[in-house]
Amino acid sequence: MRLLLVEDDPVLGDGLKTGLSQAGFTVDWAQDGAAADAALDCEQFALAILDLGLPRLEGLEVLRRLRRRGQTLPVLILTARDSTGEKVAGLDAGADDYLIKPIDLDELAARIRALLRRAGGRAAPVLEVGPLRLDPASHQVELEGQPVNLSTREFSILQLLVENAGRVISRSQLEAALYGWGDSLESNAVEVHIHHLRKKLGSDSIRTLRGVGYTFPR
Template identity: 45%
Template sequence: MRILVVEDDPDLNRQLVAAFSEAGYVVDAATDGEDGHFLGETEPYDAVVLDIGLPSMDGISVLEAWRREGRAMPVLILTARDRWSDKVAGIDAGADDYVAKPFHIEEVLARIRALVRRAAGHATNEIECGPLRIDTKSGRVTVNGNPIKLTSHEYKVLEYLMHHRNRVISRTELIEHLYDQDFDRDSNTIEVFVGRLRKKLPGELIETVRGLGYRIVAPGTQPAGNAP
């Protein structure tokens, strides 16, 4: 999953980036509103952490611009504790949740997990598909209750496919959501990771849809359709 952090305080920005990276997310960061708006406008993110008080372009204006442009990614705004009006303005501008400063990093992580989960239509951190279960909070993957050991990149591919199970995911979409903007992106790496996953998972859980991409389908269920 790919996250954007837009925060002008350099120490807090670094703390958030480090925490999300340690939790397994791919993270891009900006320290002012203009850069944050540009990244959110041009790159696909699964969620955004957006400070309200930003230089160059304030957070409310950034959020309003994204929503006008049709950018629908979940956005968590960071507000000052005593500025209730900022919270109201943020929600009215299209924010999905907020956290008041000062805050515990763990709360931000939990709220982002919830936003990503809800955006994909899941009620809990555990996602199941036949015998396969993934806990997005702990990063634990099991098949029929038995733990499966995955590399970090294998896990990221599997997590994204599981969040969007029954939908065809193109190689391009996987690359855009699993690597930051500076990564030397090569679709062949996705094929390698999918091949490794197939050796560790049972049956034909990961289906190749020729010319379109990959899809995880629970055994005995009918796919939703072939359009990515």
């Protein structure tokens, strides 16, 4: 899943980007509010992690502009501002969660997964479709009770398809969800990952609708 991290502290931002990437997320990092506002206006993210004390545009104003555009993207505020009034202001402006720095990285990743579950309209932490079981927290996949070894990108593609089982996801949607700024992307990268997934899960596990996209059958 592709996240936007908005943090002006270079040391903290680098640590969060590295840690969340190791947790399986694709992370783009904006270091000021204006850059974040522009990215949120024209690019697709699954969730935003937003600091409040930002140069060029305050974090709360970034959030207000996002909500005025009608965007329902989950937003987790991560800030050193810890007064009750500031928490109330952030949540009332449209934030979905509010955390105080410093934060344990495991807790942050768990909060992100919880917000993504809620945004996807599901309560169960583990995804199950037919004989397939996928656990976003542990990055483990089982097919008919047997573990399946997947690369990080293969897991991310499969998770997105399983979360949308029965619906068609286009190649451009997969690319937008999985590849961040600066990532090199070969023209056939998605097709290669799909090919590897079919070898591991079965040739009929993912269906192609030519010229439209891919679907994981219910």
